[in-house]
Amino acid sequence: MTNSPKNLWWGYIPVIVVTLLGILMTFQAYLEVNSWEEQRNSIAFRDASQDRVLVVQREIEHTLGLIQDIASFFEASPVVGRREFRKFVEPAIKSHPGIKALAWIPRVENGQRETFVANARKSFQPFRILEKDSDGEMVSAGDRPEYLPVLYVQPYKLNREILGLDMAMNPEVFELLRKSEDTGQLQVSHSIPVIDEGVRSSGFMVSMPVYYKTEPDSEIESEIAGAPEQREIKGFALGVFRTGDMVERALESLSPGAIDISYFGESRTGDEELLYSHQSRVRPGATVTEASEHEESGLEFAQTLRLGDRFWKVVCTPVPGRFEPESSSGWIVMTSGFSFTALLTIYVLTLIGHAENVKRLVDKRTSQLRGAVNTLNMEIIERKNAESELQRLNEDLEHRVAIRTSEAERRAKDLEQFAYVTSHDLKAPLRGIANLAQWISDDLQGKINGETQEQLKLLHDRVSRMHELIEGLLEYSRVGRTAISYAEVDVRELLEEIVDSLSPPERLRVEIGDLMPVFKADRLQLSQVFSNLIGNSIKYHGSDTGHIWIKVRESGDRYEFEVSDDGQGIAPEYHEKVFLMFQTLETRDYGSNTGIGLALVKKIVQEQGGDITLDSDTGKGASFRFTWPKRP
Amino acid sequence: MLDKDAEILLVEDDRVDIMTVQRALKKNAVSNPLHVARTGLEALGMLRGEGDYEKLDPPPVLILLDLNLPKMSGIEFLREVRADPELKSLRIIVLTSSNEPRDREAAFQYDVDDYIVKPHSFDEFTRAMATILELWDAD
Numbered sequence: 001m002t003n004s005p006k007n008l009w010w011g012y013i014p015v016i017v018v019t020l021l022g023i024l025m026t027f028q029a030y031l032e033v034n035s036w037e038e039q040r041n042s043i044a045f046r047d048a049s050q051d052r053v054l055v056v057q058r059e060i061e062h063t064l065g066l067i068q069d070i071a072s073f074f075e076a077s078p079v080v081g082r083r084e085f086r087k088f089v090e091p092a093i094k095s096h097p098g099i100k101a102l103a104w105i106p107r108v109e110n111g112q113r114e115t116f117v118a119n120a121r122k123s124f125q126p127f128r129i130l131e132k133d134s135d136g137e138m139v140s141a142g143d144r145p146e147y148l149p150v151l152y153v154q155p156y157k158l159n160r161e162i163l164g165l166d167m168a169m170n171p172e173v174f175e176l177l178r179k180s181e182d183t184g185q186l187q188v189s190h191s192i193p194v195i196d197e198g199v200r201s202s203g204f205m206v207s208m209p210v211y212y213k214t215e216p217d218s219e220i221e222s223e224i225a226g227a228p229e230q231r232e233i234k235g236f237a238l239g240v241f242r243t244g245d246m247v248e249r250a251l252e253s254l255s256p257g258a259i260d261i262s263y264f265g266e267s268r269t270g271d272e273e274l275l276y277s278h279q280s281r282v283r284p285g286a287t288v289t290e291a292s293e294h295e296e297s298g299l300e301f302a303q304t305l306r307l308g309d310r311f312w313k314v315v316c317t318p319v320p321g322r323f324e325p326e327s328s329s330g331w332i333v334m335t336s337g338f339s340f341t342a343l344l345t346i347y348v349l350t351l352i353g354h355a356e357n358v359k360r361l362v363d364k365r366t367s368q369l370r371g372a373v374n375t376l377n378m379e380i381i382e383r384k385n386a387e388s389e390l391q392r393l394n395e396d397l398e399h400r401v402a403i404r405t406s407e408a409e410r411r412a413k414d415l416e417q418f419a420y421v422t423s424h425d426l427k428a429p430l431r432g433i434a435n436l437a438q439w440i441s442d443d444l445q446g447k448i449n450g451e452t453q454e455q456l457k458l459l460h461d462r463v464s465r466m467h468e469l470i471e472g473l474l475e476y477s478r479v480g481r482t483a484i485s486y487a488e489v490d491v492r493e494l495l496e497e498i499v500d501s502l503s504p505p506e507r508l509r510v511e512i513g514d515l516m517p518v519f520k521a522d523r524l525q526l527s528q529v530f531s532n533l534i535g536n537s538i539k540y541h542g543s544d545t546g547h548i549w550i551k552v553r554e555s556g557d558r559y560e561f562e563v564s565d566d567g568q569g570i571a572p573e574y575h576e577k578v579f580l581m582f583q584t585l586e587t588r589d590y591g592s593n594t595g596i597g598l599a600l601v602k603k604i605v606q607e608q609g610g611d612i613t614l615d616s617d618t619g620k621g622a623s624f625r626f627t628w629p630k631r632p
Numbered sequence: 633m634l635d636k637d638a639e640i641l642l643v644e645d646d647r648v649d650i651m652t653v654q655r656a657l658k659k660n661a662v663s664n665p666l667h668v669a670r671t672g673l674e675a676l677g678m679l680r681g682e683g684d685y686e687k688l689d690p691p692p693v694l695i696l697l698d699l700n701l702p703k704m705s706g707i708e709f710l711r712e713v714r715a716d717p718e719l720k721s722l723r724i725i726v727l728t729s730s731n732e733p734r735d736r737e738a739a740f741q742y743d744v745d746d747y748i749v750k751p752h753s754f755d756e757f758t759r760a761m762a763t764i765l766e767l768w769d770a771d
Binding site: 419425427428429430431432434435436438439464467471474478 | 646648649651652655700729731732750752753754755757
């Protein structure tokens with residue numbers, strides 16, 4: 001049941017789950033890493049960009065501040081000489097390469113032209129107020145109510161051609177100046193082309209109006225009142241800057257950051273135009289730039305720069321390949337994830353395989369065990385069967401034993417009945433015959449011849465013998481049939497009684513040994529044994545003179561009695577025979593010997609738990625030894 | 633001595649045994665009347681005057697009882713006699729062929745005056761008879 005294909009497939013569900021989970025998690029991790037990297041890059045890029053915008057902003061403010069400083073300088077000093085101006089701006093020019101020109105442009109009314117030119121010529125001899133004619137030639141300015149000539153300009157060498165030039169005739173500059181005069185504020189121009197030795201770059205102008213000082217007391221008031229129109233304009237501080245140089249100068253303070261920066265400003269026409277594009281210093285050939293290149297990464301940081309009341313838009317883009325998620329880490333995560341998933345899958349597969357093996361093994365063992373249990377059960381059943389069979393046999397046996405016992409009891413009863421019947425029914429008629437024979441013999445005394453008389457005697461003898469045989473049989477059968485009764489027996493006394501009743505011949509001496517015990521025994525049986533043995537000794541002694549000894553000795557839990565004589569003895573070949581029933585060693589005619597005596601003795605002794613042995617040989621007398629157990 | 637007219641009852645079924653007793657008495661010169669019952673029932677009938685029997689009156693001074701009897705055994709007879717108030721004090725001597733302890737015990741249970749195993753030889757029987765009569769005489 002465990003090996004059906006369905007279950008087998010179910011077993012592989014963990015593998016599928018693990019694999020899918022692994023893949024999903026790997027993708028998730030990959031995305032997370034990428035996202036995190038992107039975010040990190042984006043933050044880093046933004047920070048770097050902000051740094052860059054900040055330093056540029058600072059540079060711009062510094063630049064604007066420079067113009068304001070110049071304005072303040074002119075406002076504070078009634079007269080500023082050419083040399084003073086140069087000294088004032090020189091340090092700034094040296095440290096700011098983005099400065100194209102710093103100039104002082106005074107307002108000169110027509111009436112003051114001559115005085116103004118004369119004063120100017122004191123420090124610069126060839127000074128005159130110029131203007132460009134329609135051919136572009138520098139000519140002395142025409143007669144106009146007011147002039148805005150460039151009085152001082154630094155650095156002089158790069159800007160000598162504008163010295164004396166009336167800026168009121170240059171629309172762009174004039175517009176800027178007028179705007180700053182109108183607002184009384186610093187004004188930044190839109191982008192202008194700056195040409196240095198034939199190289200054209202983008203730049204801008206900054207103008208700041210300078211007013212004549214009013215009464216010292218009312219200066220503060222007028223400033224508070226904030227009405228510039230009411231003040232007389234003195235001139236303008238003007239600066240021309242190269243956007244690119246300024247930006248580069250600012251970025252010098254930062255280490256290369258792989259960021260391209262584009263500056264966009266409002267053109268004269270109001271359109272947004274690219275002022276300057278900073279190529280990151282990490283670029284190998286930092287010149288050629290395509291805007292499209294920046295779009296690849298998608299990262300862009302835009303901010304607005306403030307120049308006076310003008311705004312620049314700064315757009316930072318990373319150098320391609322920088323600030324991009326390190327694709328390798330994503331791929332590392334992905335590869336690691338897939339590898340791990342693969343390993344996990346393999347591991348789970350191995351586990352499942354192992355589990356399958358274990359399961360198979362368990363199944364095998366289980367079936368083996370089941371088999372063993374079945375076998376055991378079978379054995380148990382067999383054993384139970386055997387047990388019941390045994391019990392049946394036992395019962396059968398018991399039944400048989402019971403049957404046999406009752407049979408034996410019945411037989412014993414039969415024997416008893418037989419003995420009883422014999423004692424009465426056989427003995428009675430026999431006695432009748434004996435008596436009748438006696439009476440015939442008595443009644444016919446003298447009337448019958450000697451031969452008949454002899455025959456009657458023989459008849460009597462045979463009847464007597466038969467009587468004795470029956471008596472012997474009865475006695476033999478009575479052994480073990482009658483209840484044994486134990487009593488204290490004085491053996492010496494018993495022996496004396498027996499010897500007395502047997503009345504042996506006078507010269508056959510019966511000697512009863514010493515140490516005859518007094519012990520618990522069946523007196524009748526013991527008496528029968530002794531009287532038979534002693535009687536036999538007397539009967540078969542073979543001589544009227546001799547000895548019969550009766551001795552005893554203790555042997556553990558029994559007494560060993562001995563009845564011996566110095567008679568004719570019994571040949572060894574007859575030793576076994578004498579204990580058999582009806583065996584006599586004499587002829588039938590001799591004496592009243594039934595052949596039952598010794599058989600009876602042996603039976604009694606054995607019945608009592610003892611044994612009897614004979615030691616004798618022809619002419620050497622006979623010695624019967626029998627043991628009789630003591631009883632507590 | 634035994635009263636000359638005292639009657640003796642012999643309960644015996646064997647003719648030769650009856651003759652033996654008769655002869656033994658004769659040989660011992662005892663001439664007292666001897667009644668013979670062949671069964672225990674007959675003896676009881678004679679003692680009680682039941683049935684066809686004439687009652688022995690006065691009762692016999694001695695009953696010689698064989699044990700192995702037809703119809704009613706000697707032991708059964710003893711039980712009947714000893715259970716009968718009129719008869720229970722009768723003098724009874726068992727005269728039997730049985731030397732079985734069983735029989736001996738059963739007889740003495742009914743308070744018999746003696747238990748004598750019939751001797752095999754007639755001479756011994758005669759002597760035994762004399763002994764019985766002498767004992768009775770001596771009483």
